[in-house]
Amino acid sequence: MPKIAFYFDITVDELLCVDQVRVEDAICEYQRQSKICQHNGENQENLEIWEKAYTEFPQDCRVIEGLMHAINRDAIYPCPRDKAERIIALGEELLQKSTDTRQRENAVQCLCYTYDGIDKEKALYYADMGGNFHITREHLRSTILDGEEGIEACQSYIMSLIHTAAMTASSMISKTQFTHEETIEAYTFAIDILKRLYSDDNVGFYAFDISYYYYCIALKYSDMNHTGKTLEALEESCRYAIIEANLKDMDYTAPMVNRMKHKKSDTFKNYKGNACNLRLKALEDKKFDFLRNEKVFKKIVADLEQYAECV
Numbered sequence: 001m002p003k004i005a006f007y008f009d010i011t012v013d014e015l016l017c018v019d020q021v022r023v024e025d026a027i028c029e030y031q032r033q034s035k036i037c038q039h040n041g042e043n044q045e046n047l048e049i050w051e052k053a054y055t056e057f058p059q060d061c062r063v064i065e066g067l068m069h070a071i072n073r074d075a076i077y078p079c080p081r082d083k084a085e086r087i088i089a090l091g092e093e094l095l096q097k098s099t100d101t102r103q104r105e106n107a108v109q110c111l112c113y114t115y116d117g118i119d120k121e122k123a124l125y126y127a128d129m130g131g132n133f134h135i136t137r138e139h140l141r142s143t144i145l146d147g148e149e150g151i152e153a154c155q156s157y158i159m160s161l162i163h164t165a166a167m168t169a170s171s172m173i174s175k176t177q178f179t180h181e182e183t184i185e186a187y188t189f190a191i192d193i194l195k196r197l198y199s200d201d202n203v204g205f206y207a208f209d210i211s212y213y214y215y216c217i218a219l220k221y222s223d224m225n226h227t228g229k230t231l232e233a234l235e236e237s238c239r240y241a242i243i244e245a246n247l248k249d250m251d252y253t254a255p256m257v258n259r260m261k262h263k264k265s266d267t268f269k270n271y272k273g274n275a276c277n278l279r280l281k282a283l284e285d286k287k288f289d290f291l292r293n294e295k296v297f298k299k300i301v302a303d304l305e306q307y308a309e310c311v
Contacts, residue, residue, distance in 0.1 A: 023060070026053075026056065026057070027053065027062055027063065030050070030063070034049050034050065034070075037049065038073075038269070038270075039265065039267065039268055039269070041270055041272045041273070042272070043070075043073040043074055047070040047071065050066040050067040053067070054067045059097075061094060061097055061103055064090050065094055065098075065103050065106060065107070068091055068106075069110065071087050071090075072114070073270050075270055077113065077116065077117055078116070079114045079117070079118070084114050084115075087110060087111075088111060088114055088115070091107045091108075092111070094106075095108070095111075105131070108127075108129050109130075111123075112126045138153070138156065139157060141157075142154045148259070151259050155256065155259050155260050159197070159257060159260060162193050162197045163206065163209070165190075165193055166189075166190035166191075169186045169190045170186060170187060170190050170216070172186060180223055184217050184220050187213045187216050187217045190209075191210055191214065194206050194209065195210070197254065198252065198254045198257065199256075200253055202250075202252060202254060203243070204247065204252055205262050205267065207241070207243040207244040207247065208244045208275050210236075211241040211243075211279065212237075212275075214233045214234070214236040214240065215234070215237040215279060215282055218230050218231075218233035218234045218237060219285075219287060221233055222288055222291075223287065225290065227291065230291060231291065231300075234291075234296075238276075238279060241276045241278075241304060241307075242275075244274060245274040245307040247264060249261070249262065249264055250262050272311040273308060273309045273311045274307070274308065276304040276305075276308040277309060277311060280305065283300075283301060283304075
């Protein structure tokens, strides 16, 4: 190192500083490229970015974290064993190396999801490393901050809580065999609490979730061969999918969220296209064959096709 410094007529400290700047610039560029890929749903491209970063900076915790998340960006669970082994190795390495709370929380979450379906005891081991529900950044900030900052913190926390409750309700029905009616009730509950929060129907980002929940309700009604109810649910699913497809930067306006904003550039996804693309693909399911000649069904397909992206 001193010889290199002497050659460039700089001190060793200056040389190390120059190298650190280069490292920071390089990793920031990898993060920038990754953000673009995640925004566009380009999972393979995102993985390639972090694979390259890892070959260059295998000891950097930010790179380890980026690769850990990129490997199963498609969210296939149970995670394929070859991918799971890499994710587990990276996650456990991150827990050993990192003192950053956010990175450690992300590693714990990733390890939980990856072990689930492979080793329940191990998944629960990492789940128990997670924080208490009542001790979160969001809860503490909403308690401490005052004035406009306090209102924003409270509204952000409420949005997170409602979204979490909706997802938990939809997840619950996968735990055991529920009746069609019970399943419909769970998805209806998820929709109802979201609509109650966004009481003026300006649901913004959550149009995607509501569209999906209505689609799941339609699936259950199709199992019951209930033409009218299936079509009603599909119409609502289509309506919210189109809202998502046309979503731009916006302000939420319902009283409980009127300090919140949606910025599209900050959103990430693990698929290409928009909600209309996903609903069109889902409507190929044979469960809907008994509806294909229905005028309403044909209109739903046509409306979705109008707003789907070319991918």
